[in-house]
Amino acid sequence: MRLSTRGHYGxxxxxxxAQNYGSSPIPLKAVAQRQNLSEHYLEQLIAMLRKAGLVNGVRGAQGGYVLAREPSKINVGDVIRALEGPIAPVYCVSEENPGACDEADNCITRTVWARVRDGIAAVMDAISLADLCREAEEGSYICKGKLPE
Amino acid sequence: MRLSTRGHYGxxxxxxxAQNYGSSPIPLKAVAQRQNLSEHYLEQLIAMLRKAGLVNGVRGAQGGYVLAREPSKINVGDVIRALEGPIAPVYCVSEENPGACDEADNCITRTVWARVRDGIAAVMDAISLADLCREAEEGSYICKGKLPE
DNA sequence: CATAATCCGAGCAGCATGCTAAGATTTCCT
DNA sequence: AGGAAATCTTAGCATGCTGCTCGGATTATG
Structure with a gap:
């Protein structure tokens, strides 16, 4: 039940x-340094985000990346789906193209996974990048230590 | 964001x-046949469930496995945690022993994963095996086809 | 004592992950 | 014009996990 680093880093x-939205394009090198990530690896992730229409690349010197739309119009679910594929605790309840049960599949367990899927999606779709920026601004989060249990 | 087959099959x-709770021990062979799973593979999964105290094994002929407590006292979260480990979309918000942020980790994203974790746990912990048996009994589920979107 | 079952551990092919590396291309700035 | 800064593209690769299979040891029943 883990996210890969793609979703995490992405x-x-x-x-x-989002924090730099509105200014000139942000080069990946700056993002990589601030977020402590491998630049080359980030290139691959941002390519997926670009293909999903979430960011635009600006080539050449003074180029970089810009969000394709306002931070309030991009939510966590969009980002995760672009990087990790459709949300699906198991293949047979994938958000897109759910595989059919095989004969003996007992569908009771399917209803569980469908509810888990919807629970995950509900959380992710309710949080926009703008929300995160606002929370960071307000300092309304616990940081530099353990999260509360 | 996928469950492995351990959680799925388990x-x-x-x-x-749970459906056979109350009768004599159920041999794994019967479970494997009914659920269309590899018996040898199931052995490994049931070993994890036994170590977690969720089932008891009865050795020898006419042996098998029995739930360690009433179906209403075992929920989906118990089963999944036994098979997949603590619920944790990313390592740093694991239900047990959450790893500390490294220096540059931006904790805003951590709050997202914590909320996702709690969302998953809430769903899984709210469903007991008894609930599933009752739903199966009532036929209050959609089966042998696609789940509703 | 044969049979049915749980237990235990080793092994292993295949796949996904998480990178690294090397370059081709585009654009800006001087 | 030309160099520098950046995006883009493709390939490759080590590592670890997954999803099994296999063989056998142990224990109880009848």
Missing amino acids: LKAMFDL | LKAMFDL
């Missing part, structure tokens, strides 16, 4: 771009 | 045991 990068 | 097996 959201950090998108948050970084 | 819950099916536990549901099977």
Whole structure:
């Protein structure tokens, strides 16, 4: 039940771009340094985000990346789906193209996974990049230590 | 964001045991056949469930497995944690022993993962094996086809 | 004592992850 | 014009996890 680093790093990068939204394009090198990520690896992640229409690249010197739309119009679910594919605790309840049960599949467990899927999606779709920026601004989060249990 | 087959198959097996709760021990072979799973593979999964105290094994002929407590006292979260480890979309918000942020980790994203974690746990902890048996009994589920979007 | 079952551990092919590396291309700035 | 800064593209690769299989040891029943 784990996210890969793609989603993890990718959201950090998108948050970084959201914080700098409105200014000139942000080069990946700056994002990588601020977020402490490998620049080359980030290139691959941002390519996926670009293909998903979430960011635009600006080539050449003084180029970089810019969010394709306002931070309030991009939510965590968008970012994660672009990087990790459709949300699906198991293949047969994937958000897109859910595989059919095989004969003996007992669908009771499917209803569980569908509810888990919807729970995850509900959380992710309710948080926009703008929300994250605002929370960071307000300092309304616990940081530099353990999260509360 | 996927469950491995351990959680998937393991819950099916536990549901099977729950449906047969109260009778004599159920041999794994029967579970494997009904749920269409590899018996040898199931052995490994059930070993994890046994170590977690969720099932008891009865050795020898006419042996098998029995739930360690009433189906209403075992929920989906128990099963999944036994098979997949603590719920943690990313390592730094694991339910147990959450790793500390490294210096540059931007904790805003951590709050997202913590909320996702809690969302998953809330769903899983709210469903008991008894609930699943009751739903199966009532037929209050959509089966043999696609789940509703 | 044969049979049915749980237990235990080793092994292993295949796949996804998380990178690194090397370059081709585009654009800005001087 | 030309160099520098950046995006883009493709390939490759080590490592670890997954999803099994296999063989056997142990224990109880009848």
